Amino acid sequence: MSDPTTTISINALTKRYGQTPAVENLSIAIPKGSIFGLLGTNGAGKTTTFKCMLGLARPTSGSVEFNGQPLSPEMFEHMSYVPERCALYEWMSGAEHLEMQRRSFKQYDAKRAAQLMDMFALDRKKKIGKYSKGQQTAMALVLAFSTHPDILILDEPASGLDPVHQRHVLDLVIGEAASGATVLFSSHQIGQVERAADRVAILHQGTLRLAGEVEQLKADVKVVEATFDSDAPSVNGLQSDPAIGYVQRTGKLLRVYVRGKGEEIEKAIAAKSPRSLRVLDQNLEDIFLSTVGASPSNESEG
Amino acid sequence: MSSVFTVDPHSGVPIYLQLIEQIKRSVALGVLAPGEQLPTVKQLATDLTLNPNTVARVYRELERDGIIETSPGRGSFIRSNGGVGNATRAAADVAAAAIDAAVREAKSIGIASTQAHDLFRRAIARWYPDHHETEDRSL
């Protein structure tokens, strides 16, 4: 039943804290070698998903499998996690953390670690408590990448980093993926996700709203924009069409966000004799904003 | 070499298509010579900060279009025979697509066909200063 090319499979994952659902019925398949971006506003459930995946929190229902198997401690030999908040020991120095990593993981590569420490300009003698927030994130990344993991799970890896270092993180992620690793990361830098990720999933209020290949989503999701000589007509007939995500009518301007079926919708609007009509592409940020800002009638597709 | 290529995720054209076009263009113009080796997928992905699968797809399509050839273990090279011809043809396709998009845009903002034609002629005059207009009634 499990696909050998699926490295991580999240199955109907639900996590409730008391009565409040943090994640509801989430199902995602992450193929081997993919760079998978998880997008969502704060509180959308991204961090909760990571915690449930890694055994840091117990799911209310559902499961997560890695290469068809449930999580076991040995898997961490080939898996690295960088959490959102600094989990390192403030009273220990950078060098002591590297030593801790060396003793814990057989795959630890001291040369690589040294190279990464230099890249992020980290002083290994300083205690982590004295690092800036960005440096702490960088240190966690150094530890994660120095063990040559097959699976990388990164929660906001760019937070607190200056643009130069953000670029380094992206390069590292791409480099690892090019060497065969599977990367799952969440980020608010949608532009970066757009370039680096081949697949994305958009989470909102704990549920999956949209998922798929980046290029596919961008090809599918368009805005049909029309201006009319008088006030824009209503599109009530079309509104029930599941392909329509969002309709915006401002005076003479009509904008319809469509998913797939772009040409049909375009023709339907052309039939209303607009003065001008064009179809605009959406970049990932637009898609994200309209997905999370849109009305609850939005359906998600896998 | 890779700094020759840039991609814009916001242009509306899929990234892989942009990269394919740029490589074809470089070959057509001779910037990339026949027999020249391209960077590895990993190298190019890292240099351009792009998903490696995207770059791999680009290389596959370039091979399918006869622009490059890949030998396992040795790398990817611009085809010595026919590579340039294929690229030039492909470059023509790119130009055709761009002109088509421009005309469609003009129409969508309400420009009349005669006016569009006029704009086109002015653009030719500007960018091809050596071009001399001949009366062409077939348009």
Add this chain to the structure above:
Amino acid sequence: MYYTQLLRITCGLKWLSIVLVALYAFIVAISAANGAFHDGVHGSPDKDGVPLPVLLAIAGFVSSFFASRYARTLSEENESHLPVVWTKPVSRAGYALGVIGVDLLGIGAAFAITLAMELVLFTTFGALRFIDMSADTSAQLFRFLALPLAYYGVMTALTASFGKAGRGLIGWAWCASLAIMLFNSLGLPKPWSQVFAVLNVVNPLAYASYSHTTSHDTVNIASGPHASVFTALALGSDIAALLLLAVGGLVAGVLLWRRVEA
């Protein structure tokens, strides 16, 4: 894998040594100022002897304080370090036991260091011969070695589910330990006496009572011979009880810790 704990413990032992040496220097300095070294030590070992168990008891209590500080090891990891700890290729129980192993070695070392300093102190005053080896010395040794282990076990169980609150809990636990002991010896009316008697069962202090009477004076540790509920019990039972508290507490602590959510 237990490297972090090794760093913590060695740091703690270093501080313990510094404190003990400072104390030693202080005592010697005061005594020297009072002319202790001019005349030599007075008295005879028979009448003014110090039973070895007293020294062992001191070492036991000092290492109990040391043990308490490290009983919150598991809870310290709960303070936002779990993503680092639980993403190592080792089971949680395995990790916890390894860390506890390091702690136990550290407690043993603390005991030894304290005892050594006491002996050094005695030697400095030329009073080594005053130390009395009573018949049950080795049993007392085990008992006062088991005391910090019992405290360690009980406090680990108390703090394993918590994060930062662990620190405060250790302090309260010590107060409770002394209070329960006290209330138990007051002879309160029922049902209070029963309540405190039951609580005293899991109070390591209850098994630390030691009494030694000579013709001159009586040495009492932990409120003397009537403090423990089980006054009739032999020393062996005290040791068994302490070890039971130690092991039981640690098992409970590890099980609780595994259930924590990050």
